[in-house]
Amino acid sequence: MNFGLRPLGGEKLWVLLLLGPTLLGLVLGAFGSIFATLGLSFFRWDLLTTPEWVGFDNYLGLAGDRMFLRSLSNTLIFSLLYVPLTIVCAMAVALLLNRRIHGVGLFRTLYFLPVISSPTAVGLLWTWIFAQDHGVLNAMLGGIGIPPVRWLGPNMALYSVVVVNVWGAIGEGMIIFLAGLQAIPREQYEAAHIDGANAIQRLFYVTLPAMAPSLFFQAVLSTIHAFQAFDYIYILTRVGNGNSSVPTLVFSIYRNGFRFFRMGDATAQAIVLTAIIFLFTLVYFRIQRRWEVPA
Structure with a gap:
C-alpha cells in the first residue's frame, strides 16, 4: 500500500498546509498590529466613545507637548x-570569561x-540598595x-537607572561577544604574537576588527x-499619581494610553518612537558596511 504524499501535491504542499495557520497568524498579528496602530494615530479615541478623525493633529501636537519633549530628551x-x-562592560566581561579559568x-x-530575572523583583531590590535612609549603598x-x-x-x-539597566544587560551582550570571540581563529593571534604584538595591540588589531559584526549587532x-x-x-x-521622575518615551506612551486614555496621542x-529606532538602525548598518572586515 502506497502512503506517499507526492500524489497529493508533494512535500511543499504539506509544509504549506502545516505551517500555513501559524504563518497566517504571525503575518496578521504583526502587520495587522502595525497598520492598526498607524491608523489609530490619526484618530482621537478614549476607548469608550466613537473614534474621531483628527488627521495629523496628534503628530503636530507633539511639538507642544512638554511631557513628550521631556521624555524624548531623557530617552536620548x-x-x-x-x-x-x-x-564596553559586556565586552570586558566577555574577554575575561573567554579565558580558561576554573569555574x-x-x-x-x-x-x-539578570537577563532572566524578573524586572519587578530586581527593580525592588535596587530600590532598597539606592534608598537614602536605610539603603545598602549609603x-x-x-x-x-x-x-x-x-x-x-x-x-x-537618570544616572542611577542607567547603572541598573546596564547591569541587567551585560549578560546578554556577554553571550553575543563570547560567540564572536570563540569564532576568531587562533592562527590570527599566533601570527600577531610572532610579529611582536603585545596584548593591547592584539586586542585593537585582531580582536576588535574581527568582532565588528558582533559589536554592531549588539549596538543595534x-x-x-x-x-x-x-x-x-x-x-x-x-x-505620586503614577508619574515618573525620569519619564521616557515608553513611559509617555503608557501614561497617555493607559492613564489618560488618549489612545491617538499614545499611538x-x-x-x-518606531521611526527613531528605524533611523538609528539604518545608520548602524550604513556604518557597518564601511567598517566590515573583508573576508
Whole structure:
C-alpha cells in the first residue's frame, strides 16, 4: 500500500498546509498590529466613545507637548549613556570569561542571571540598595564618612537607572561577544604574537576588527533596548499619581494610553518612537558596511 504524499501535491504542499495557520497568524498579528496602530494615530479615541478623525493633529501636537519633549530628551540622554556603557562592560566581561579559568561556566551563569530575572523583583531590590535612609549603598558610604546621597533624587535618578539597566544587560551582550570571540581563529593571534604584538595591540588589531559584526549587532540591540526602556525606570523612579521622575518615551506612551486614555496621542508617539529606532538602525548598518572586515 502506497502512503506517499507526492500524489497529493508533494512535500511543499504539506509544509504549506502545516505551517500555513501559524504563518497566517504571525503575518496578521504583526502587520495587522502595525497598520492598526498607524491608523489609530490619526484618530482621537478614549476607548469608550466613537473614534474621531483628527488627521495629523496628534503628530503636530507633539511639538507642544512638554511631557513628550521631556521624555524624548531623557530617552536620548539615557541612550547615549546606556549603549556605549553596555557594549564596553559586556565586552570586558566577555574577554575575561573567554579565558580558561576554573569555574568559568559558573561565572557566565551568574552574569547572565539578570537577563532572566524578573524586572519587578530586581527593580525592588535596587530600590532598597539606592534608598537614602536605610539603603545598602549609603550604608557602605557612611562607613567611610561620606554623607548619604539621594541616588533616586532629581539630580541622580537618570544616572542611577542607567547603572541598573546596564547591569541587567551585560549578560546578554556577554553571550553575543563570547560567540564572536570563540569564532576568531587562533592562527590570527599566533601570527600577531610572532610579529611582536603585545596584548593591547592584539586586542585593537585582531580582536576588535574581527568582532565588528558582533559589536554592531549588539549596538543595534542596545539602542532598541534603550529606546524601549520602561520596567526598571518606572519601578525605580515612580512618584505620586503614577508619574515618573525620569519619564521616557515608553513611559509617555503608557501614561497617555493607559492613564489618560488618549489612545491617538499614545499611538502617534509609538509611531515616532518606531521611526527613531528605524533611523538609528539604518545608520548602524550604513556604518557597518564601511567598517566590515573583508573576508
